[in-house]
Amino acid sequence: MRFLVIGDVIGRTGRRAVKEVLPSLKEKLNIDFVVLNGENLAHGNGITKSTFEEILSVGVDVVTSGNHTYDKKEVFEIIDDERILRPANLPPLAKGKGFNLYQKNGKNVAVINLMGRVFMGLPLDCPFRTFDSIHQIIKDKADYIIVDFHAEATSEKQAFGYYVDGKATLVFGTHTHVQTSDERFLPQNTAYISDVGLTGAYDSVIGVKKEQVIEKFITGMPIKYEPEEGRYIFQALFLDTQHNVLKRIQIKEGEDYEL
Known part of the structure; x- marks a missing residue:
C-alpha cells in the first residue's frame, strides 16, 4: 500500500495547504491511505466539527491529535x-478512541495515536507499554500498523521507533x-521519521506569528x-510498502516541486 502522513496542520493556512495540495498529490502518487495530525486545525489550537469535516472532504482518512485534542469544546461533537483519534495513553476515562482499525482496498490498517511523556506535562501512561497492550489486540487483525507518536523529545521518539521495530509498519513523530x-x-523494516513537520504558514515560528513569539522571549510576559x-x-511523508520507498515531502506555495 501507499501511505501519506501529514504533519501538524496549523489553522486556516494549513487547511488551505491541505485542500490545495492533497487531491493532486494523492492522484500523482496513487495514495491509498492518508493520516493527518489535526490537533491545531482550529485557529492553531484544537479541532472543531467544521474544521474536521473540511479536512475529511479532500481525502484524509484519519485525523490524529495530541496535547491540544480537547482545547476546543466543539471537539466533543465529533470525538x-x-x-x-486522541492519544491512547491518556487516562482511561478520556473521551474518544486511541486506536482503530480501518478497511481500505481490501486491507486492514490500524492507526494508533500515542503521546510521549518527556516535557509534555500531562498525566500519561507509558506509551511503550500502551503500544504493547494495543498490539496484542490488533496484531492478528491488522495488515499494516501506523503510529503517530506525538512527543517533544527526539530521544523518546527514536527509542520508541526501535522499541516497536518489526511490529509497526510506520512510526511518524x-x-x-x-x-x-x-x-x-x-533494522526490522519499520519506516520511521522523528517529526513529519508543519503544514501551515512558511514565514512563521512553528506556524505562529513570529512577532508574538519574539515578544514572548524578550519580555517573558504571557x-x-x-x-x-x-x-x-x-510537509508530509510518503511510504510505498510494496517497493520499500520512503520519501519526505516539502511543498512551498508558489514554488515548483518535483515528485
Missing part, C-alpha cells in the same frame, strides 16, 4: 467519530512542527499566540 531529515527503515497566515508550506 466519537471513528475517523478521529509529530508535535515539534519542524521536519527532521532522519527518515529511514529501521502572550496569546495566533497562527500566522500567508504563504504555506506542506
Whole structure:
C-alpha cells in the first residue's frame, strides 16, 4: 500500500495547504491511505466539527491529535467519530478512541495515536507499554500498523521507533512542527521519521506569528499566540510498502516541486 502522513496542520493556512495540495498529490502518487495530525486545525489550537469535516472532504482518512485534542469544546461533537483519534495513553476515562482499525482496498490498517511523556506535562501512561497492550489486540487483525507518536523529545521518539521495530509498519513523530531529515527503515523494516513537520504558514515560528513569539522571549510576559497566515508550506511523508520507498515531502506555495 501507499501511505501519506501529514504533519501538524496549523489553522486556516494549513487547511488551505491541505485542500490545495492533497487531491493532486494523492492522484500523482496513487495514495491509498492518508493520516493527518489535526490537533491545531482550529485557529492553531484544537479541532472543531467544521474544521474536521473540511479536512475529511479532500481525502484524509484519519485525523490524529495530541496535547491540544480537547482545547476546543466543539471537539466533543465529533470525538466519537471513528475517523478521529486522541492519544491512547491518556487516562482511561478520556473521551474518544486511541486506536482503530480501518478497511481500505481490501486491507486492514490500524492507526494508533500515542503521546510521549518527556516535557509534555500531562498525566500519561507509558506509551511503550500502551503500544504493547494495543498490539496484542490488533496484531492478528491488522495488515499494516501506523503510529503517530506525538512527543517533544527526539530521544523518546527514536527509542520508541526501535522499541516497536518489526511490529509497526510506520512510526511518524509529530508535535515539534519542524521536519527532521532522519527518515529511514529501521533494522526490522519499520519506516520511521522523528517529526513529519508543519503544514501551515512558511514565514512563521512553528506556524505562529513570529512577532508574538519574539515578544514572548524578550519580555517573558504571557502572550496569546495566533497562527500566522500567508504563504504555506506542506510537509508530509510518503511510504510505498510494496517497493520499500520512503520519501519526505516539502511543498512551498508558489514554488515548483518535483515528485
